[in-house]
Amino acid sequence: xxxxxxxxxxxxxxxxxxxxxxxxxxxxxxxxxxxxxxxxxxxxxxxxxxxxxxxxxxxxxxxxxxxxxxxxxxxxxxxxxxxxxxxxxxxxxxxxxxxxxxxxxxxxxxxxxxxxxxxxxxxxxxxxxxxxxxxxxxxxxxxxxxxxxxxxxxxxxxxxxxxxxxxxxxx
Amino acid sequence: xxxxxxxxxxxxxxxxxxxxxxxxxxxxxxxxxxxxxxxxxxxxxxxxxxxxxxxxxxxxxxxxxxxxxxxxxxxxxxxxxxxxxxxxxxxxxxxxxxxxxxxxxxxxxxxxxxxxxxxxxxxxxxxxxxxxxxxxxxxxxxxxxxxxxxxxxxxxxxxxxxxxxxxxxxxxxxxxxxxxxxxxxxxxxxxxxxxxxxxxxxxxxxxxxxxxxxxxxxxxxxxxxxxxxxxxxxxxxxxxxxxxxxxxxxxxxxxxxxxxxxxxxxxxxxxxxxxxxxxxxxxxxxxxxxxxxxxxxxxxxxxxxxxxxxxxxxxxxxx
Numbered sequence: 393x394x395x396x397x398x399x400x401x402x403x404x405x406x407x408x409x410x411x412x413x414x415x416x417x418x419x420x421x422x423x424x425x426x427x428x429x430x431x432x433x434x435x436x437x438x439x440x441x442x443x444x445x446x447x448x449x450x451x452x453x454x455x456x457x458x459x460x461x462x463x464x465x466x467x468x469x470x471x472x473x474x475x476x477x478x479x480x481x482x483x484x485x486x487x488x489x490x491x492x493x494x495x496x497x498x499x500x501x502x503x504x505x506x507x508x509x510x511x512x513x514x515x516x517x518x519x520x521x522x523x524x525x526x527x528x529x530x531x532x533x534x535x536x537x538x539x540x541x542x543x544x545x546x547x548x549x550x551x552x553x554x555x556x557x558x559x560x561x562x563x
Numbered sequence: 564x565x566x567x568x569x570x571x572x573x574x575x576x577x578x579x580x581x582x583x584x585x586x587x588x589x590x591x592x593x594x595x596x597x598x599x600x601x602x603x604x605x606x607x608x609x610x611x612x613x614x615x616x617x618x619x620x621x622x623x624x625x626x627x628x629x630x631x632x633x634x635x636x637x638x639x640x641x642x643x644x645x646x647x648x649x650x651x652x653x654x655x656x657x658x659x660x661x662x663x664x665x666x667x668x669x670x671x672x673x674x675x676x677x678x679x680x681x682x683x684x685x686x687x688x689x690x691x692x693x694x695x696x697x698x699x700x701x702x703x704x705x706x707x708x709x710x711x712x713x714x715x716x717x718x719x720x721x722x723x724x725x726x727x728x729x730x731x732x733x734x735x736x737x738x739x740x741x742x743x744x745x746x747x748x749x750x751x752x753x754x755x756x757x758x759x760x761x762x763x764x765x766x767x768x769x770x771x772x773x774x775x776x777x778x779x780x781x782x783x784x785x786x787x788x789x790x791x792x793x794x795x796x797x798x799x800x801x802x803x804x805x806x807x808x809x810x811x812x813x814x815x816x817x818x819x820x821x822x823x824x825x826x827x828x829x830x831x832x833x834x835x836x837x838x839x840x841x842x843x844x845x846x847x848x849x850x851x852x853x854x855x856x857x858x859x860x861x862x863x864x865x866x867x868x869x870x871x872x873x874x875x876x877x878x879x880x881x882x
Contacts, residue, residue, distance in 0.1 A: 423638075423692065427638070427689075430685070446669075446670055446671045447671060447674070449671070450671045450674035450675060450677075450678055451674075453678035453681070453682065454674065454677050454678045454681050454718070457678075457681075457682060458677075458678060458681025458682055458684075458714070459681060459711060459714065462681075462684060462685070462688065462707055462710070462711055463707075463711065465685075465688055465692075465707065466688075466704065466707045466708065466711075469688070469691070469692050469700065469703065469704055469707070470704070522670065523670070523671065523674075523731055524729070
């Protein structure tokens with residue numbers, strides 16, 4: 393099996409994403425967890441790019457890594473994280489807590505391996521999906537999903553507006 | 564092989580050019596500020612103060628590089644690197660001339676620029692958090708809130724240009740402006756974009772993350788020597804970046820009569836850089852809540868109205 397440049401980048405980026413995700417889960421300090429998760433998202437963006445979806449890759453960076461994670465970071469910064477908080481967090485990460493996640497994770501990994509063994513590796517950048525194609529799909533065949541997502545966002549917006557109003561106006 | 568070598572040389576040239584330009588700007592800014600505020604500015608070292616950069620550089624390299632014992636060492640060191648790297652990376656997609664630039668043909672060029680600017684905020688936030696001091700933390704939190712708010716309409720403002728050209732490719736966007744610069748049909752996209760750009764670069768009047776009269780030096784209060792230098796150069800590099808992307812999107816890129824393209828491009832960028840410095844010389848700093856409500860209540864509706872009108876006009880067949 394010969395590897396093209398795209399394949400090498402694909403495997404390297406996937407390995408990077410998996411590794412940083414594993415680190416993100418196991419950190420006791422939430423800020424380190426978040427930062428590793430950001431790195432994992434960047435790795436995912438590279439994976440999307442090598443699979444021929446540059447638009448999805450760009451959105452992954454702008455929306456997930458660049459906006460949503462910044463909000464998470466913003467909240468974590470407001471919590472006062474000192475040594476006692478981190479020690480308490482480490483106390484929760486006992487060895488017994490890992491049993492169920494590891495079992496279910498192993499089941500998923502088994503299914504994934506079973507599926508992968510039947511396939512022929514990554515598709516590579518044989519077919520590049522242009523931003524226009526994504527837009528067309530979103531507003532023709534996948535319109536229902538877009539509408540559902542917008543309704544969800546509207547609900548969130550109304551909720552945020554209600555919570556954000558001064559207490560006087562709320563009564 | 565030659566193609567790879569050529570693009571490598573081009574990349575190194577752009578990298579060096581940006582860094583030198585940013586360093587030169589630290590001097591140019593002080594002289595221009597002096598000129599506009601009716602004082603001299605640095606004029607002692609070399610002819611008219613031109614060697615001031617060298618003097619500053621020597622000074623900053625030999626200062627003690629102090630990492631506070633209460634800081635989070637890894638993140639504290641990574642923060643200035645993130646700022647400088649993301650800004651310099653964004654230059655990769657800027658078309659500098661007809662066939663110049665590292666990767667001007669990228670089909671998601673504009674999105675790449677937006678992605679890099681949105682990542683650069685991590686440097687500032689993490690600097691604020693890892694310094695483990697109150698001034699720095701407040702500066703970092705301000706940077707986070709400000710950048711998220713202004714990024715929203717920065718992205719929306721450029722959609723007008725994308726609608727008119729039908730592409731995220733910056734080279735295509737420049738090519739579409741041979742007859743008419745986009746600043747004319749997209750004036751109400753240009754205005755919010757430039758304002759958001761100034762906010763992204765943390766320049767006055769949007770430099771509240773630093774806010775030296777209330778926060779010491781804001782997010783980089785605890786930084787010294789070359790780590791501070793990297794924030795400093797990063798800020799000037801992002802001025803150059805915002806200026807060049809504005810020129811590419813709204814002012815026809817390298818297009819212009821008579822003079823060669825590179826000269827036109829440099830002239831236009833220079834004009835914007837001077838405008839950035841003039842803003843600093845002329846405007847006071849707003850209050851933080853004014854800054855936020857200005858962004859959400861004025862600029863966001865303006866960009867959405869601009870988008871709706873642009874879309875309606877395009878649908879009606881008027882361009």
